[in-house]
Amino acid sequence: MSDLPAPVPPDLARLRRTIDNIDAALVHLLAERFKATQQVGLLKAQLDLPPSDPGREAAQVARLRALAQDADLDPVFAEKFLAFIVEEVIRHHEAIAQDHAHTGSTQATAQDASVGHA
Numbered sequence: 405m406s407d408l409p410a411p412v413p414p415d416l417a418r419l420r421r422t423i424d425n426i427d428a429a430l431v432h433l434l435a436e437r438f439k440a441t442q443q444v445g446l447l448k449a450q451l452d453l454p455p456s457d458p459g460r461e462a463a464q465v466a467r468l469r470a471l472a473q474d475a476d477l478d479p480v481f482a483e484k485f486l487a488f489i490v491e492e493v494i495r496h497h498e499a500i501a502q503d504h505a506h507t508g509s510t511q512a513t514a515q516d517a518s519v520g521h522a
């Protein structure tokens with residue numbers, strides 16, 4: 405019996421490299437999305453708008469479900485994935501609004517956030 409790890413079959417290794425590339429792209433895409441929503445949170449706090457917008461979310465869900473269907477992705481999964489992200493965004497918006505309420509101003513402007521200074 406050897407302690408060496410079992411060799412990974414070439415097809416599995418190739419597919420895992422593709423998966424790793426896709427996961428990296430997802431991380432970068434999510435980072436960009438959160439940079440944009442950070443600016444939205446600052447704007448909403450400055451304009452005294454509520455953190456969540458159920459009408460906007462309903463439109464996003466309808467659009468993503470249709471896109472998912474066209475792309476052969478389970479629309480239920482697409483909806484859950486969006487809800488997971490939006491829930492986190494709303495938590496961020498609430499924290500920014502609280503900060504704004506306590507200090508009288510948000511620590512960064514939406515413009516600062518757009519160039520990565522937030």
Ligand SMILES: O=C(O)C(=O)C[C@]1(C(=O)O)C=C[C@@H](O)C=C1
Pocket residue numbers: 441444445455456457458460461464489490493494497
């Ligand atoms: O578009 C907005 O108003 C946002 O705050 C962004 C966002 C999103 O992450 O897409 C988050 C919360 C809202 O309920 C709707 C959408």
